[in-house]
Amino acid sequence: MRDANPQTIYLKDYTVPEYLIHSVGLNFALDDENTRVSSRLTLSRNPASQSKDTTLTLSGENMKLIRINLDDGTNPSGADLHLPEGLWAGQPRVNDLSKDQYLQTQDALIINQVPQQQRFVLTIENSINPKANTALEGLYLSSGMLCTQCEAEGFRKITYFLDRPDVMTLFTTTLVGDKDRYPVLLSNGNKVAQGELPDNRHWVTWEDPFNKPCYLFALVAGQLECVEDRFTTQSGRDIDLQIFVEKHDVDKCDHAMQSLKNAMLWDEQVYGREYDLDLYMIVAVSHFNMGAMENKGLNVFNTKFVLARPDTATDSDYEHIEGVIGHEYFHNWTGNRITCRDWFQLSLKEGFTVFRDQEFTGDRTSKAVKRIEDVNMLRTRQFAEDAGPLAHPIRPDAYIEINNFYTLTVYEKGAEVVRMIHTLVGADGFRKGSDLYFERHDGQAVTCDDFVNAMEAANNIDLSQFRRWYAQAGTPVLTVQQHYDPSAQTLTLTLSQNCPPTPGQALKEPLHIPVTVGLLNKDGSVAPCKLQGCGETSPKAPAVGCCPKTDEVILQLTESEQAFTFENLTEPPVVSILRGFSAPVKLVMERSLDELAFLLSYDSDTFNRWEAGQQLAGQIISGLIADWQNGRDMHVSPIMVAAIQQVLEQPWDDLSYFSLLLSLPSETYLAEQMQVVDVEAIHAAREFVLLTLAEQLEAQFQALYRNNHRDESGQFDSGAIGRRRIKNTCLSYLSKLENKPIYQLSQQQFNQAKNMTDQMAALTVIVNNPHPAKQQCLDSFYHQWQAEALVIDKWFALQASSSMPETFATVQALMQHPAFDLKNPNRVRSLIGAFSQSNPLHFHAANGRGYRFLADQIIALNTLNPQIASRMVGALTSWRRFDEGRQALIKTQLERIMTTEAISKDVYEVASKSLAVEAAGRSPLQNQ
Numbered sequence: 001m002r003d004a005n006p007q008t009i010y011l012k013d014y015t016v017p018e019y020l021i022h023s024v025g026l027n028f029a030l031d032d033e034n035t036r037v038s039s040r041l042t043l044s045r046n047p048a049s050q051s052k053d054t055t056l057t058l059s060g061e062n063m064k065l066i067r068i069n070l071d072d073g074t075n076p077s078g079a080d081l082h083l084p085e086g087l088w089a090g091q092p093r094v095n096d097l098s099k100d101q102y103l104q105t106q107d108a109l110i111i112n113q114v115p116q117q118q119r120f121v122l123t124i125e126n127s128i129n130p131k132a133n134t135a136l137e138g139l140y141l142s143s144g145m146l147c148t149q150c151e152a153e154g155f156r157k158i159t160y161f162l163d164r165p166d167v168m169t170l171f172t173t174t175l176v177g178d179k180d181r182y183p184v185l186l187s188n189g190n191k192v193a194q195g196e197l198p199d200n201r202h203w204v205t206w207e208d209p210f211n212k213p214c215y216l217f218a219l220v221a222g223q224l225e226c227v228e229d230r231f232t233t234q235s236g237r238d239i240d241l242q243i244f245v246e247k248h249d250v251d252k253c254d255h256a257m258q259s260l261k262n263a264m265l266w267d268e269q270v271y272g273r274e275y276d277l278d279l280y281m282i283v284a285v286s287h288f289n290m291g292a293m294e295n296k297g298l299n300v301f302n303t304k305f306v307l308a309r310p311d312t313a314t315d316s317d318y319e320h321i322e323g324v325i326g327h328e329y330f331h332n333w334t335g336n337r338i339t340c341r342d343w344f345q346l347s348l349k350e351g352f353t354v355f356r357d358q359e360f361t362g363d364r365t366s367k368a369v370k371r372i373e374d375v376n377m378l379r380t381r382q383f384a385e386d387a388g389p390l391a392h393p394i395r396p397d398a399y400i401e402i403n404n405f406y407t408l409t410v411y412e413k414g415a416e417v418v419r420m421i422h423t424l425v426g427a428d429g430f431r432k433g434s435d436l437y438f439e440r441h442d443g444q445a446v447t448c449d450d451f452v453n454a455m456e457a458a459n460n461i462d463l464s465q466f467r468r469w470y471a472q473a474g475t476p477v478l479t480v481q482q483h484y485d486p487s488a489q490t491l492t493l494t495l496s497q498n499c500p501p502t503p504g505q506a507l508k509e510p511l512h513i514p515v516t517v518g519l520l521n522k523d524g525s526v527a528p529c530k531l532q533g534c535g536e537t538s539p540k541a542p543a544v545g546c547c548p549k550t551d552e553v554i555l556q557l558t559e560s561e562q563a564f565t566f567e568n569l570t571e572p573p574v575v576s577i578l579r580g581f582s583a584p585v586k587l588v589m590e591r592s593l594d595e596l597a598f599l600l601s602y603d604s605d606t607f608n609r610w611e612a613g614q615q616l617a618g619q620i621i622s623g624l625i626a627d628w629q630n631g632r633d634m635h636v637s638p639i640m641v642a643a644i645q646q647v648l649e650q651p652w653d654d655l656s657y658f659s660l661l662l663s664l665p666s667e668t669y670l671a672e673q674m675q676v677v678d679v680e681a682i683h684a685a686r687e688f689v690l691l692t693l694a695e696q697l698e699a700q701f702q703a704l705y706r707n708n709h710r711d712e713s714g715q716f717d718s719g720a721i722g723r724r725r726i727k728n729t730c731l732s733y734l735s736k737l738e739n740k741p742i743y744q745l746s747q748q749q750f751n752q753a754k755n756m757t758d759q760m761a762a763l764t765v766i767v768n769n770p771h772p773a774k775q776q777c778l779d780s781f782y783h784q785w786q787a788e789a790l791v792i793d794k795w796f797a798l799q800a801s802s803s804m805p806e807t808f809a810t811v812q813a814l815m816q817h818p819a820f821d822l823k824n825p826n827r828v829r830s831l832i833g834a835f836s837q838s839n840p841l842h843f844h845a846a847n848g849r850g851y852r853f854l855a856d857q858i859i860a861l862n863t864l865n866p867q868i869a870s871r872m873v874g875a876l877t878s879w880r881r882f883d884e885g886r887q888a889l890i891k892t893q894l895e896r897i898m899t900t901e902a903i904s905k906d907v908y909e910v911a912s913k914s915l916a917v918e919a920a921g922r923s924p925l926q927n928q
């Protein structure tokens with residue numbers, strides 16, 4: 001068994017690289033099954049390294065070594081890899097190393113002795129088999145196209161190298177291949193030379209003028225069509241923009257191209273950042289482990305985040321495409337120009353870049369809606385991660401397989417931490433801080449501390465306590481108590497914080513938490529928000545952002561417990577706290593249903609207004625869960641119906657926001673709130689509320705549906721998007737009535753839809769109800785779209801997440817469907833991922849068949865694609881949250897996974913940590 005005890009890597013062991021690479025010349029003789037790679041490295045000892053070791057260790061895996069040549073300048077080898085035919089002929093050369101001069105291990109090449117005083121040139125020739133590479137790391141084949149994925153450690157599967165982000169160098173890459181097989185040959189930077197060769201071959205040389213680590217290297221070769229456009233930067237430089245896709249996808253690139261131009265303009269306007277090369281390329285590939293990759297000048301994207309046409313992509317696909325295109329583009333500065341010193345610092349580039357893409361999408365669409373969607377995801381998925389056995393800080397201090405740390409914690413919580421800095425220093429202060437960060441560190445590989453240092457220096461503030469957010473795992477619980485003193489006319493809020501233990505971190509220090517607060521009068525108007533001691537020098541007074549405006553205040557909680565007093569309040573106000581979700585915490589505050597209904601009607605903070613509705617629904621559903629568990633009849637409080645009715649009767653400009661106000665918390669979010677998760681009770685209670693609202697407000701939902709139904713083809717503008725969203729929310733409510741007219745309405749929408757949003761919304765309703773035409777609609781959808789892989793992914797996912805009783809049998813049958821392919825990550829996610837992560841009711845069936853099914857797939861995927869296999873284990877990690885019967889069933893499957901022959905590091909790490917005894921599987925609320 002390989003990797004029985006895989007090695008753990010620790011942040012505290014970091015040392016600077018022993019060698020520097022000054023330049024690399026790569027030459028690829030491309031072939032699907034036997035690509036020959038020549039790499040010519042100019043190296044020297046790193047003067048900053050303390051090590052006395054005179055060997056040179058390069059990382060490398062899964063390749064055939066052909067030759068090594070070491071030229072220290074005394075006896076020149078004369079091999080010139082900058083020629084397109086630089087590959088050597090068979091006979092030995094001067095300076096070739098003999099077998100006793102190096103050691104080849106499973107994952108490294110160790111050269112016994114290299115020059116310590118002068119630069120030297122190391123040339124390595126090896127071969128790799130892209131077709132056999134189903135892990136999709138390094139160079140691989142996707143739908144007949146050769147492409148690469150090097151982050152985090154894929155480059156070592158291409159050639160031997162110092163594969164670590166703090167080794168940055170200049171790349172010159174020559175690609176040689178058959179003209180018909182690989183008409184397009186792409187790599188990073190600018191195209192500097194090209195030509196023809198005998199035997200129908202051609203070559204292209206690319207030169208990247210910017211130093212970069214090898215994880216940003218990319219190569220693409222194949223039969224691709226190019227869609228072109230142009231962008232003029234703020235300083236007047238013309239940039240060529242190119243999107244490469246397969247021929248039948250050329251008509252689905254307009255939105256991606258427009259998104260790229262929007263992102264380029266936004267980064268100039270908001271951050272003053274301009275693009276630096278003359279060419280920006282995006283390639284869409286169908287087999288991709290992640291969403292997209294920011295390789296310098298040559299982004300490689302999952303097709304899912306490029307291709308869109310109104311009839312094939314939903315409004316939310318459109319939004320995601322713009323967000324991901326923006327994200328990868330923004331990385332050019334936050335990730336590429338300034339990169340991470342080591343992989344523990346991943347949140348340096350990801351947290352900041354996610355924050356940037358969130359703001360970009362908010363500016364492009366609706367800030368209120370974007371914030372709610374982001375918080376929803378954070379609280380549903382990241383909070384679960386933070387409360388489970390794999391909890392880790394946004395800057396982890398240990399890992400076995402870095403691929404396992406591309407997590408919601410590093411990305412989404414990382415973005416929340418950056419957002420808190422933004423809140424603390426304000427928009428202008430944040431811009432000053434980011435300007436300083438770019439100025440100080442351009443061209444360097446740095447740490448999260450360097451980022452915080454720049455924010456501190458530019459704003460003259462102390463973030464030393466704030467830095468604990470980078471080091472402490474777990475979601476803090478923020479408890480709020482209020483006391484109104486009528487004689488003093490003051491309100492005192494007592495805030496306390498507590499963070500539950502997480503694996504390896506039993507005790508937590510208090511964090512620096514910004515808490516935004518507003519106050520409301522009984523008639524819904526804004527109450528004065530004057531903090532006692534504000535403006536005076538008092539140890540209790542917050543140092544920064546005290547009372548920037550009179551209707552809102554940012555409290556700075558830094559101790560375990562702290563009291564804040566507001567004055568000049570003639571009547572007890574209603575408190576709106578944690579506005580905008582100003583910190584990633586769980587808020588505990590006693591609220592009556594009436595108070596929540598009041599905030600849902602009057603809070604001027606768009607986030608808290610929505611949040612009040614969520615809490616109202618959450619409280620009611622949790623009461624119904626208890627009723628269901630105890631066999632009592634369920635009744636929905638009239639306060640809930642009246643609150644929703646009140647929302648329905650108001651006029652709304654932002655229809656997407658309106659539809660969010662009408663949406664109940666998801667089953668997954670409700671599960672997150674329970675001590676022992678009961679999937680059946682959650683489903684029954686939530687469905688009962690939906691049905692009750694549909695029955696009592698049917699006329700309003702009907703009217704709203706009709707008023708917003710248009711025969712539109714699906715343009716991406718906020719008015720049309722909002723109309724579709726509110727209309728489809730109404731359809732979803734009405735479908736709960738399960739009557740003939742509603743069946744007809746959904747089928748009619750399905751048949752007549754001119755855009756994917758409407759078609760998909762109708763099909764979702766049909767598939768999640770006992771609709772008589774269900775199979776007929778599914779079949780016709782499949783036949784309509786079988787040539788569109790991304791639409792077929794939706795078809796799989798929809799069936800896998802259905803709440804109908806036959807779902808498990810359907811999932812098993814779909815595994816045998818000719819369109820299913822275990823080697824395609826998008827397909828795996830759409831069927832196995834959707835079933836295990838978006839269908840709690842059926843995945844957690846009490847007989848354990850869902851768990852057994854998932855374990856079977858993980859074991860099969862372990863060999864094919866460890867990264868995807870490990871992602872799938874995620875659905876089993878929170879097993880301690882369930883009842884004893886389910887716990888035993890899940891544990892058995894985790895143990896079975898652990899016995900997998902040749903278990904990968906990826907799967908081993910997640911499964912073993914899930915089973916570890918010390919793992920915290922409790923709800924954080926238990927630890928108050």
Ligand SMILES: [Zn+2]
Pocket residue numbers: 327331349350353
């Ligand atoms: Zn990223």
